Amino acid sequence: QQQVKQSPQSLIVQKGGISIINCAYENTAFDYFPWYQQFPGKGPALLIAINPDVSEKKEGRFTISFNKSAKQFSLHIMDSQPGDSATYFCAAGTGGGNKLTFGTGTQLKVEL
Amino acid sequence: DAGITQSPRHKVTETGTPVTLRCHQTENHRYMYWYRQDPGHGLRLIHYSYGVKDTDKGEVSDGYSVSRSKTEDFLLTLESATSSQTSVYFCAIRDRVNEKLFFGSGTQLSVL
Numbered sequence: 001q002q003q004v005k006q007s008p009q010s011l012i013v014q015k016g017g018i019s020i021i022n023c024a025y026e027n028t029a030f031d032y033f034p035w036y037q038q039f040p041g042k043g044p045a046l047l048i049a050i051n052p053d054v055s056e057k058k059e060g061r062f063t064i065s066f067n068k069s070a071k072q073f074s075l076h077i078m079d080s081q082p083g084d085s086a087t088y089f090c091a092a093g094t095g096g097g098n099k100l101t102f103g104t105g106t107q108l109k110v111e112l
Numbered sequence: 113d114a115g116i117t118q119s120p121r122h123k124v125t126e127t128g129t130p131v132t133l134r135c136h137q138t139e140n141h142r143y144m145y146w147y148r149q150d151p152g153h154g155l156r157l158i159h160y161s162y163g164v165k166d167t168d169k170g171e172v173s174d175g176y177s178v179s180r181s182k183t184e185d186f187l188l189t190l191e192s193a194t195s196s197q198t199s200v201y202f203c204a205i206r207d208r209v210n211e212k213l214f215f216g217s218g219t220q221l222s223v224l
Binding site: 006034036041042043044045046049089091095096097098099100101102103104105 | 143145147152153154155156157160170171202204206207210211212213214215216217218
């Protein structure tokens, strides 16, 4: 049972454009929603996280938008750069980073 | 890297042989996790530990066992490896201060 659905599977964006990755969850008990960035041969690295108390969180060029009623959240990467080319995973859990359930990943490529 | 070391980094083994992967952490975190990463499935939780000798099953625990005899070490054992266990295995810790999840660099396991 996949509790966190992520789309799209892959994404190509031009340099300077906006990358948008979407996730939907089913379990209303989830109260922590992080995004991870993974480069080839490396472990996933925490990028940004949000809890249901807020609808948006921004850190630099990265923004999480959260819609509690729709049970959806998304990652927006503004002014996308070639260095942002990586695989991105959304996740959801309760009690911070305990027993996170991950989406299936989005492979982002930012072209010059 | 949150003080996490996984060993070995790569391993090739034959079907039916036992395999043990090691995760070592240096910062006295209480919670440790083993995830596997497969294309199309994202990261899935195998087992986790919430203290010395305290472990519990995750989403995909069949065919795996774990042990934690010391705070710093969390071992994942495949008693009799199968080809379906070919995967990249990631150890993670939940930071005891900010409760965020941090991953090691992974072990690429191939079962032939």
